[in-house]
Amino acid sequence: MVDHGAPPVALVTGGGSGIGRATVARLRAAEWSVLLADLNPETGPRAADDLGAAFERVDVAEEAQVEAAVARCVAEYGRIDAVVNNAGVGGAFGALTDLAVEDWDYTFAVLVRGVFLGVKHGARAMRAAGAGGAIVNVASIAAYGGGAGPQAYSAAKAAVLNLTRVAAVELAEDRIRVNAVCPGVIATPLVGRDPARALDGVQPWPEVGRPEDVAEVIAFLCDDASRFVTGEEITVDGGLTAAGPRIHAAYGGDPRKRGLTGVNRGTTGEPPTIRSGR
Numbered sequence: 201m202v203d204h205g206a207p208p209v210a211l212v213t214g215g216g217s218g219i220g221r222a223t224v225a226r227l228r229a230a231e232w233s234v235l236l237a238d239l240n241p242e243t244g245p246r247a248a249d250d251l252g253a254a255f256e257r258v259d260v261a262e263e264a265q266v267e268a269a270v271a272r273c274v275a276e277y278g279r280i281d282a283v284v285n286n287a288g289v290g291g292a293f294g295a296l297t298d299l300a301v302e303d304w305d306y307t308f309a310v311l312v313r314g315v316f317l318g319v320k321h322g323a324r325a326m327r328a329a330g331a332g333g334a335i336v337n338v339a340s341i342a343a344y345g346g347g348a349g350p351q352a353y354s355a356a357k358a359a360v361l362n363l364t365r366v367a368a369v370e371l372a373e374d375r376i377r378v379n380a381v382c383p384g385v386i387a388t389p390l391v392g393r394d395p396a397r398a399l400d401g402v403q404p405w406p407e408v409g410r411p412e413d414v415a416e417v418i419a420f421l422c423d424d425a426s427r428f429v430t431g432e433e434i435t436v437d438g439g440l441t442a443a444g445p446r447i448h449a450a451y452g453g454d455p456r457k458r459g460l461t462g463v464n465r466g467t468t469g470e471p472p473t474i475r476s477g478r
């Protein structure tokens with residue numbers, strides 16, 4: 201990002217709630233000028249008012265609306281330094297064998313086409329200005345496997361990760377960085393009921409993730425502090441994916457819980473050593 205002597209400028213989609221709202225707050229605290237784009241006509245303008253951002257009602261699945269939001273940033277602030285493609289919905293749910301095509305298409309339109317349009321129009325404006333920039337796409341740990349979100353959502357978030365990589369490769373010569381964040385379970389209105397109980401014994405970190413935890417990483421990826429980071433995803437999940445499948449515990453329980461240590465010598469015919477106490 202070139203220093204223009206004026207605050208940097210960001211477009212944040214889905215800024216009316218949850219992770220997007222926290223991201224707008226975090227960027228405003230660092231004195232960014234922010235255009236908050238959201239489809240919700242109530243929460244969007246309210247968040248923008250509260251946080252000192254501008255508001256544009258945008259459906260990220262509609263190309264003309266995304267293009268207009270980027271154009272507004274350039275017209276009002278003279279440039280655009282960052283685009284945060286965060287808007288999202290849970291999308292289609294239920295068995296693949298029963299899913300309606302229009303529900304599948306809606307999910308991909310918001311989660312994948314919406315990110316593509318933010319990349320396309322954000323990068324065009326950044327390239328035209330010749331000063332580089334940063335694009336951050338909000339994916340999910342649901343992109344990593346089949347068990348962390350509804351089917352269409354998981355497939356769409358996996359597409360966002362590879363879209364991030366191909367965009368990073370294409371846009372590097374323009375010094376436009378493209379990265380993704382993969383939140384785990386974050387307490388936002390999207391997740392609904394208090395997730396703490398569902399995470400008990402599943403997520404290693406004791407507290408549930410907050411929108412601010414993700415916003416902090418997004419802000420880092422928007423900032424020149426990450427100037428050599430591109431095509432990367434950063435997981436923000438309290439160790440959820442690091443823990444992987446909890447098969448060890450399922451095999452006869454966790455020896456740590458019984459205060460046991462020792463060594464298992466497998467099928468060598470030699471006995472295990474089992475020690476109690478710490």
Ligand SMILES: NC(=O)c1ccc[n+]([C@@H]2O[C@H](COP(=O)([O-])OP(=O)(O)OC[C@H]3O[C@@H](n4cnc5c(N)ncnc54)[C@H](O)[C@@H]3O)[C@@H](O)[C@H]2O)c1
Nearest residue numbers: 214216217218219239240259260287288340385386388390
């Ligand atoms: N909360 C989590 O646990 C979690 C985990 C992984 C990934 N994510 C992702 O983080 C992003 C933000 O989610 P959140 O939890 O903050 O949700 P949220 O529901 O609190 O906020 C999402 C915002 O996106 C807006 N939005 C939805 N569709 C839109 C559209 N077509 N055009 C413009 N705006 C639209 C909504 O109006 C809302 O303000 C999403 O992409 C979501 O998939 C969330």
